[in-house]
Each structure stands twice: as structure tokens, then as C-alpha cells.
Amino acid sequence: MKIALGPLxxxxxxxxxxxFYDAVAASPVDVVYLGETVCSRRHELRLADWLDIATRLRAAGKEVVLSTQVLLESGSDVGTMHRITANGDFRVExxxxxxxxxxxxxxxxxxxPHLNLYxxxxxxxxxxxGACRWVMPLEMKQGDLALLQQNRPPGLETEVFAYGRMPLAYSARCFTARQRNLPKDDCRFSCLDHPDGLMLRTRESEEFLVLNGTQTQSARVYNLxxxxxxxxxxxxxxxRLSPQAQHMAEVIAxxxxxxKQVLTPQEALARMQPLMPEKGCNGYWHGRPGLEQVASAVAG
Known part of the structure; x- marks a missing residue:
């Protein structure tokens, strides 16, 4: 079983x-997904920069995949997607x-994971x-995956999102800018102030969702x-593990x-708890509400 690092x-x-990716190059990750999948206004890195990182990671022995944006809203977004799919060098998600x-x-x-393959x-x-690998939808339960695995086409690999805040929805509106009363086209790059997203709490102060620009994420960290x-x-x-701002190298390890069965899964889970930005959950995997944490059978 391979470990993949999903797109940032x-x-x-x-x-x-x-x-971050210099550290990833030295990690035991096998597959690395690169690129901007959330918002085209994020301009710290251009496609040429992502390709530069991709070349470095491939030289370090990693399989590199370029990920396309999930929600395309303009002609320039479509143009970027065309350039990624025609890069001629790296596989594309x-x-x-x-x-x-x-x-x-x-x-x-x-x-x-957003293509709705159920x-x-x-x-x-x-x-x-021409798909050579598919990523299971985040909310799919273990039993449904087993049924699809029984009928999986020959040569098609299966990937499961196994760690990180779950990307639940995308919108044309930027929620991070909105909470500062800024329009999306003048967001002042508010997302830079929230390296792990902006927590949204209920009136009872319970963690509910995380705002990440045009993306809405789970507040809790999915951990399988x-x-x-x-x-x-x-x-x-x-x-698939999703990047976080702190302790990612330890989570990967x-x-x-x-x-490798050096640690039991339960030992690994216990050691991971203090490394996560929020409490864990795994409800979807067990056919339960996503925010629940269900104990494994071995752990009782």
C-alpha cells in the first residue's frame, strides 16, 4: 500500500x-499531488513553480501528479486546466x-475525489x-467501497482519503473574504492569515466547519x-494524507x-492525536455521521 500526499x-x-516540499522529498511518501485546486486568485506559486517542485520530487523518487482546480469559474481557469492536462510530462488528477x-x-x-464515482x-x-486510479468519495462507507472493489475494472487502482480536514464543498463565493466584509475580487488574500483554514463555531462554541476561501472543510480531522x-x-x-501546516512529517512517519506494522494502528492513532489541529473523526468510513469518532474493533 502506497502513501500519497494530496494537493495543498x-x-x-x-x-x-x-x-514544505523539500521536507516531503525526504519523507516516506510515495505519491505527491501538486497544484492549486481551490482558488485561482492564489498566486504565490504559478504553474511553472509547481512544475519545478514536481521535477525536484521526481528526482527524489516520488511519483508526481498534477491536480486540476475543482471549480472552474473563468476563461483563465479553463486555460490553466488546459495547460496542466497538456503538460506532457506528469500524470494529471x-x-x-x-x-x-x-x-x-x-x-x-x-x-x-470530486467526480462522484459511487x-x-x-x-x-x-x-x-483512461482512468488508471480513482479516489473514493470522502463520504463513502467501507461496505460500499467493498462492493465497488469486487467489480473494479482490471488495472484501476483505488485511493482512499485517509487523513486531514475533509474538503466538503466548493462555492463561487469566498467565505474567508466575506467574514472580513471584503468582496471576492478584493479579498486581500485573506487566506494567507489562516494556514489551516478559519474555524467556524456554533453559538454554543462547538467547532462546526472550517472556511478555506471558496472551500468548506470539516472542522475535525478525518483519520483512518x-x-x-x-x-x-x-x-x-x-x-491519501492531506497537508497541514504543522507536524506533517510526523504524521507521515x-x-x-x-x-509497515512497526506500530499497531491503534498505537499510531494515539501518537497522532496531539499532532492534529483538531479532534479526529472517522464516521463516514463506518456509515455514521462524518464528525463521529468510532472505535476500531481491535481497540474495542
Whole structure:
């Protein structure tokens, strides 16, 4: 089972991004997804910079995939997507059907988690277009994944989002700018002030959601490290970890130790708790509300 690092969902300073991926190059991560998937106004890095990072990571032995933006809102967004899909060097993760259309029948691609692949027919169709890997929708439960695995097309890898705040929804409105009474077109790059997103709480002060520009995330951190053995039995090929501003190297190391059985999944989960920006959850995997934390069978 491979460990993948998903695309950076937050807006960080340029130097922080380069330093982060320098550390990733020395980590046990096998696959790295790169690129801006949330908002085209985030200009600290351009496509040429992402390609530079991609080249460095490939030289370090990583499989590199370029991710396309999820919600395209302008002609320039479409143009960027066209340049990514035509890069001619690195595999692409298609996060909308426009990117799929550009790649279908031409190059193998990764079908991203936002393409709504929920049944064997849709999985077969995506594989027929050239998908070599698909990422399970975040809210899919373990039992439904098992059914899809039984009918998975030959040669199609399965990837599961296994760690990080879940990207739940995208909007044309920028919520981070809105909370400062700023219009989206003059957001003053408010996301830079929130390297792990902006927490939204209920009136009872309970963590509810995280605002990340045009993206809405779960407040709690989805963590399936204690389900790695279940995934292995189900034939999952890749587990995806989503970047966070602090302690990412330690989180990666704990997932690596769990997959190598140096630590039990429960030991890895316990050691990970203080490294997470918020409490953990795994409800979707167990067919429960997503914010719940369900104890594994082994842990009782």
C-alpha cells in the first residue's frame, strides 16, 4: 500500500511551500499531488513553480501528479486546466469533467475525489475513458467501497482519503473574504492569515466547519490510520494524507510505521492525536455521521 500526499488545500507563503516540499522529498511518501485546486486568485506559486517542485520530487523518487482546480469559474481557469492536462510530462488528477474530457482517450489519469464515482457503472465508464486510479468519495462507507472493489475494472487502482480536514464543498463565493466584509475580487488574500483554514463555531462554541476561501472543510480531522488493515484486505492501493501546516512529517512517519506494522494502528492513532489541529473523526468510513469518532474493533 502506497502513501500519497494530496494537493495543498491552503494558501501559504511561497517560501513556506517550497520548504514544505523539500521536507516531503525526504519523507516516506510515495505519491505527491501538486497544484492549486481551490482558488485561482492564489498566486504565490504559478504553474511553472509547481512544475519545478514536481521535477525536484521526481528526482527524489516520488511519483508526481498534477491536480486540476475543482471549480472552474473563468476563461483563465479553463486555460490553466488546459495547460496542466497538456503538460506532457506528469500524470494529471482530473477534478472536474472538463479535465476528464481533455484527457479521455489520450493519457492515463487519476479520477479525483470530486467526480462522484459511487457505483460500478460509473467506475467502469471512468476506466474506459483512461482512468488508471480513482479516489473514493470522502463520504463513502467501507461496505460500499467493498462492493465497488469486487467489480473494479482490471488495472484501476483505488485511493482512499485517509487523513486531514475533509474538503466538503466548493462555492463561487469566498467565505474567508466575506467574514472580513471584503468582496471576492478584493479579498486581500485573506487566506494567507489562516494556514489551516478559519474555524467556524456554533453559538454554543462547538467547532462546526472550517472556511478555506471558496472551500468548506470539516472542522475535525478525518483519520483512518486505524483502518489500514481493513483497507489492505479490501485491496486499497493508495491512502491519501492531506497537508497541514504543522507536524506533517510526523504524521507521515506514523502512517508509514503503521503500514509497515512497526506500530499497531491503534498505537499510531494515539501518537497522532496531539499532532492534529483538531479532534479526529472517522464516521463516514463506518456509515455514521462524518464528525463521529468510532472505535476500531481491535481497540474495542
Amino acid at each position: 488545500l491552503y494558501y501559504w507563503q511561497r517560501e513556506a511551500v517550497f520548504s 482530473a477534478n472536474d469533467m472538463g479535465a476528464v474530457h481533455r484527457l479521455a482517450g489520450k493519457l492515463p489519469f487519476v479520477a479525483g 457505483n460500478p457503472a460509473s467506475l467502469q465508464w471512468m476506466a474506459s475513458l 490510520v486505524d483502518a489500514l488493515e481493513d483497507m489492505r484486505v479490501a485491496g486499497v492501493d493508495v491512502v 506514523l502512517f508509514d510505521a503503521a503500514r
